[in-house]
């Protein structure tokens with residue numbers, strides 16, 4: 001089965017398994033796990049920030065960041081298509097009493113600075129919550145893995161900082177963005193106050209994410225992680241795989257991006273497939289299928305189409321509204337892409353589209 005549902009399905013590499021087996025570990029709640037300490041130092045250095053914190057998941061990292069930046073009754077600006085807003089169980093509002101101000105996400109994952117500005121509140125009017133944090137996402141998942149450039153990021157962080165707000169980047173796939181833009185990741189995150197990135201997606205480690213920022217911020221995030229039950233004791237077993245991920249799995253992401261291009265161009269050859277090839281910037285391909293009347297398939301027909309591609313050996317996911325997502329990752333090669341395209345062709349024929 002060629003599993004293109006997500007880069008979260010990646011399995012640890014043999015080098016990761018070996019490093020996990022040999023990991024030197026200790027009680028991380030006492031700060032005594034050498035593998036975790038090393039991973040945190042590596043992450044901070046790589047991203048050009050003072051400190052880092054190992055967390056169980058991207059969701060936990062984003063929650064710790066929001067709790068560390070915003071207090072009760074302090075508002076956070078997010079995009080309507082952001083992972084933080086749509087898929088994290090309402091973390092900060094639920095856990096921290098922080099309202100979210102939601103603005104429309106542009107098709108490339110950007111937030112329109114004008115719309116952000118209109119939602120900034122300095123708290124001088126007691127009717128409204130003061131906005132203290134702006135969250136951006138890079139790469140942007142629901143926009144199809146689009147990468148925001150340094151200029152786009154800085155446009156938003158400059159605006160936030162001008163209003164004494166902080167800026168947090170949900171960089172679950174920030175290494176994909178840096179590889180696609182061909183710049184050091186530190187340059188891409190230079191202007192944000194905090195970044196969360198995941199080890200367990202395109203970097204292929206089994207578990208874990210890192211939250212990175214100033215020493216003072218990480219101290220507050222550490223308290224939030226404790227409150228969330230994220231003190232994981234001998235989790236150096238997991239961090240050991242993360243160290244291998246940072247050392248060995250970043251540069252190879254370029255292959256995933258090439259395979260996404262292959263897939264996108266192959267899909268564009270089918271007249272029934274609706275795809276904006278120019279939007280494919282990293283490891284995600286988003287498309288929809290049209291029927292003979294040139295309309296997008298209904299959600300039920302989309303699910304039937306996906307069941308057919310699965311029958312022929314290719315798994316993909318739906319994002320709702322007839323949108324299908326395919327994600328390339330470690331373990332998927334050019335031959336797999338050719339096989340996935342063949343499965344899609346057969347599904348189109350069998351559904352008489």
Ligand SMILES: Cc1ncc(COP(=O)(O)O)c(C=O)c1O
Nearest residue numbers: 057058059060083137141170172
């Ligand atoms: C953009 C983005 N942020 C955060 C997360 C959350 O990561 P996790 O699944 O590790 O909680 C994801 C997961 O897919 C994501 O795509």
